[in-house]
Amino acid sequence: MLNVESLRLEFGGVVALKDVDFSVEMGELFAILGPNGAGKTSLFNCLSGLVKPKGSIQVNGNEVIGKKPHEIADMGIARTFQNLGLFGSMTVAENILVGSHLQIQGGAFTAAIRWPSVFRSERQARRNADELMELMNLLEVRDSVVDTLPYGIRKRVEIAKAVASKPSLLLLDEPVAGMNHEETETFVEYVLELKKQLGLTIVLIEHDVAMVMRIADRILALDFGEVIGLGTPAEIQQNERVIAAYLGATDESDAQTELLMEGAISE
Ligand SMILES: Nc1ncnc2c1ncn2[C@@H]1O[C@H](COP(=O)(O)OP(=O)(O)OP(=O)(O)O)[C@@H](O)[C@H]1O
Numbered sequence: 078m079l080n081v082e083s084l085r086l087e088f089g090g091v092v093a094l095k096d097v098d099f100s101v102e103m104g105e106l107f108a109i110l111g112p113n114g115a116g117k118t119s120l121f122n123c124l125s126g127l128v129k130p131k132g133s134i135q136v137n138g139n140e141v142i143g144k145k146p147h148e149i150a151d152m153g154i155a156r157t158f159q160n161l162g163l164f165g166s167m168t169v170a171e172n173i174l175v176g177s178h179l180q181i182q183g184g185a186f187t188a189a190i191r192w193p194s195v196f197r198s199e200r201q202a203r204r205n206a207d208e209l210m211e212l213m214n215l216l217e218v219r220d221s222v223v224d225t226l227p228y229g230i231r232k233r234v235e236i237a238k239a240v241a242s243k244p245s246l247l248l249l250d251e252p253v254a255g256m257n258h259e260e261t262e263t264f265v266e267y268v269l270e271l272k273k274q275l276g277l278t279i280v281l282i283e284h285d286v287a288m289v290m291r292i293a294d295r296i297l298a299l300d301f302g303e304v305i306g307l308g309t310p311a312e313i314q315q316n317e318r319v320i321a322a323y324l325g326a327t328d329e330s331d332a333q334t335e336l337l338m339e340g341a342i343s344e
């Protein structure tokens with residue numbers, strides 16, 4: 078459903094992405110792995126129209142490059158951000174309703190004269206938000222102001238907001254960064270359930286190698302904007318370039334390398 082070809086993105090002299098090629102199948106959980114500055118977020122920015130790269134990105138056969146972010150959202154692509162993309166002073170339910178604005182038919186004119194279809198779609202959006210809150214176990218906090226909630230729950234709200242627009246492709250940028258082990262486990266369960274229930278295709282950027290190895294169908298490994306590996310978790314784990322990219326960089330990377338080499342995927 079997603080086909081990326083010869084993708085190249087430069088910022089002044091910095092080459093953030095260099096000849097990146099890959100495709101993602103419908104229903105896949107596709108992970109992107111790579112050290113800091115590898116180009117992972119830049120890739121998402123290309124996919125969601127925030128920057129304009131060279132090359133081609135097709136979603137279900139339609140070209141994404143050159144389209145505006147809202148046009149790309151209309152094509153069924155939703156994303157979360159590395160930093161929370163929520164309205165902190167609004168409630169959980171309000172945030173999710175904002176996310177479903179795409180689904181509400183009729184522009185300002187229709188809304189102004191209050192056609193029955195607007196009531197209908199408004200009601201539909203509310204029902205949709207309720208269903209999502211139930212699925213993500215957020216009904217209890219539906220009227221809580223987002224800023225007052227623990228990080229793990231806020232991240233769940235963010236995903237519910239992203240999928241409220243009924244996307245077919247969901248892009249998650251390091252969703253478990255800053256979560257403890259238990260929060261991560263819970264979060265992963267919710268994401269997998271959501272994927273199953275809504276038939277989503279997911280592209281996931283993640284530093285947590287053990288988690289990626291466990292849940293991804295396939296992994297793309299980037300380093301300095303280049304693809305250094307593409308394959309199943311088992312293949313990536315054996316990939317010498319991937320292991321080397323994780324060697325000797327930061328302390329965090331060292332720990333991740335150990336995980337890679339120890340066979341974190343055995344479970
Ligand atoms: N707006 C920008 N202007 C200039 N350079 C940028 C910009 N955005 C990203 N870069 C550069 O592009 C490269 C890739 O950055 P990117 O944020 O995509 O990395 P990343 O893989 O997401 O890293 P992290 O794991 O830290 O989130 C880096 O060298 C970064 O400094």
Ligand SMILES: [Mg+2]
Pocket residue numbers: 117118119159
């Ligand atoms: Mg990033």
